[in-house]
Amino acid sequence: MHINTFDHYQTLNSPIHRLDPRVKVVITVVFILSNALIPEGAWLAFAAAWLLVLAISQMARLSPKFLLTRSLVALPFALAAVTAIFSVAGNPIFSLKIGPWLLTATDAGLVRFASIMLRSWISIQAAIVLTATTQFPDLIHAFRHLKVPDILVSTVSFMYRYLFVLSDETLRLIRARESRSARLTPGGKSGGALLWRAKVAGNMAGQLFLRSYERSERVYNAMLARGYHGTLLTLNPHVMRPRDWLWGALALSLILAIQLLGRI
Amino acid sequence: MNPIHLLLTPQQLHIPDGFLSVGVSLIFWALTIIFVGLAIRNTRGELGERQIPLMGVMAAFIFAAQMINFPVAGGTSGHLLGGALAAIVLGPWAGILVMTTVVAVQGLVFQDGGLLVMGANIFNMGILTALIGYGLYRASVGRSRGVQLAIVGAASWLSVVAGALLVAFQLWLSGTSALRIVFPAMLGVHMLIGLGEALITVAALAFIFRTRPDLLSTNAQKRSGLGWILVGALIALAVIIISPFASANPDGLERVAIDMGFIQAGQAAPYEIIPDYTIPFLGESGFSTILAGLIGALIVGGLIYAISRFLRRKPAGAES
Structure with missing residues (x-):
């Protein structure tokens, strides 16, 4: 198994690849947090969030097919959320009888289910973009800078x-x-x-x-x-450049805009 | 067949992002940070500079061992999660750190489990399994091999069941799943999956007993371990008591939890303190809501920090 088995895209070069890994980690986590905070049924905000991921992945020259197939990893978990359709109070749509249970689907339940699936799907794509555009040692180094x-x-x-x-x-x-x-x-x-x-x-x-x-x-x-004395050393200095701050600020304001879009 | 049974292939304890509410995610991040902080404190002294290579390779071992399976029937197979095994062979604190590393890499590299929910994933698969696995194993030290292995089997079975129940509980608190469906479904599936875990763990431990018993004796001789036994036994007891009650009467469990205010805590935290998600004088605008969220996050962060500081100081005082 080669070390790059899972990382065909990490060696590409793009503005996203060149971005400081710290910025990428923080933006990704904030973006996923923002997805979790988008209210149920705010479809416009979900669409905007998805477009943001899509735009960044295009900028990073990731193939849409790669993004799509990798993002299906979480799909089996959808079954756990299916039950939301039947457990939220709202206007009944249809009823199912499975075994001892009588399940009634409601419109509010469907909205919640769709929102959960969108949140999950958009978030996982953001995580994929992070992994695919950052060499693992750099990614790890970012966490060291972030005081992990x-x-x-x-x-x-x-x-x-x-x-x-x-x-x-x-x-x-x-x-x-x-x-x-x-x-x-x-x-x-x-x-x-x-x-x-x-x-x-x-x-x-x-x-x-x-x-x-x-x-x-x-x-x-x-x-x-080889002279190890308890700490690992690195040769990569990882200095934040003005460009990194700019990209980070831009992404944060876009995420803020998505939140506003979801709440008006 | 009930479609719910498709719900879970063995790896499905890894919750993806989006399935847990922000409140539940942050609560479990807080718990995880406390336990991992304690684990770092407690392993540093024991292992010294040897710690990093040992635990790094051991984490890779758990990751690789999760690939080992044995065919059962009809295309299904028994798997290893490894939380109990790691805690038993490496000791509880090192086991927690190893499982934390495994879950972190699975989430970061393979998107197997989310980032915001990683705290919950680490807690379910690394901390809870270690507490049960090591706690019960610790109670068996000094008994005969047969008794020890039987207890290890029960402990690893319980560790998987407990993890699954906690996942069901978290999903329900987040408003993602209906408790009366997800609880019995997770319980039923993982009572079977847990058997695979138990068989592999027992056989692996028996193998290590035969070939390198010296590795196991080192972490079992220190102190009395009464605290571990107590914690392990308490969690095991909770699982054994809650499971039949909840599967026979899931609505009852839901009732109890609603009465105790769990639901509100899960779905509205962390900014329960701020009425209706908005800050009064700013009115009900989107900006106010975000600010409310930020303040809530700061409060939770501050609490975590304060608790970890407190926990860090206490044992240091006891030593001096």
Whole structure:
């Protein structure tokens, strides 16, 4: 698994890519907060928020198809919000009988459901734009500047470095199991009893834990050998330029305008 | 089949942005920040400069281990969430930090779980699971292997069920889901998913017991751990008592929560203090509403800061 498996767009160059990662993180979080604050049924504000994400993603030269397919990640969760249709008081539209429940859909419920889905969909696109336009080390560095505790930031950057190594290790473990027939074949007896299959999976997890633990000791020794003394150093200074302030202010005022649009 | 059962594939404890209200999101961010702050404090002394490489690699381990599955039937499979396992093998504080890292990276890199709701996600999958998992495991220290593994199995099953119930509760407080549907649905699905978690955790721990028992003994010998046992047992008890009551009588639970004012707290916080979302002298304009929101956020932020300062000072005084 290559380190760039998930990041085809991070190496592009655009005004959005060049923006200071701190600005991007703050704007993204404020934007998601703003989405959560847009009142239910303020369709104009939702449209404006979506247009803002779309414009920024175009400026960053992300393909609309990429944005769309990635944004469907959260779709299964929609089922949890479906129940909102039936749980808000309002004018009844239709009734369903499922099992022991009689469910009555209301217009207010539908508005709430649509608002939740829009909030979620627009927010996730903003998060995708952030991830797709920022190299992970820069992203992590932004959090250090934003006063997230050093231990967390360093741990996250370590995790990211070894994520791909250990994922490969896991894929190897799974491949080894598959080739030794713990797979469940339809109608066949291969793969053993359920408990046995679970035990094999558990042994794999235990094995992976030991390998990871021992690897972390090796990594630590290697770090000591290279003069590590408790803090990670970086060569990237990350200085805020006037352009970064300008972009940040512009984005914030647009978000404020969206909020106003949603409330008039 | 009831369509609600499609609701949850194993990874579906990761709440996306938009599904929780601002109030619920901020409350759980506050709780998470307190626990993570305590975890940072408590692990620093224990692990020293070794901490960063160990926990970074361990977080990558949990992430990778979540890929391990075993086929059950009809295309479904058993998975590992790993919160209880991490807390048991690494100790509760390190376990919380590791799971925090895992959830953060899943949200930041893979959009698996949102950013504004990340506090809730970390709490559900990292903190609650660690409290139950480690608390019950701690109670089993000194018993025979068989008893220990049985308790670990129960603890990891409960950790998944508790996480799922808390997700249902948060969704409902936010006005996203109807409690009488989402509660039994989450409970039913995760009672099954939890079995997979329990089987994998027990087998993994049995494997580590056999091969490297020295790794487990180090974090189990310190102090009495009575506090952990108490917290773990209390949460477990709460889950065991609430679950049957709520699934038999979800409207009753809803009633209780409304009476206790939970609903208002969830849906209107953080600016409950400011009447009708507006500041009186500014009138009912959009600007006033935003300002009200900002003030509310500042108050919550200040509270979090004050609480964390308080918590930080107390243990330091006790040590000196």
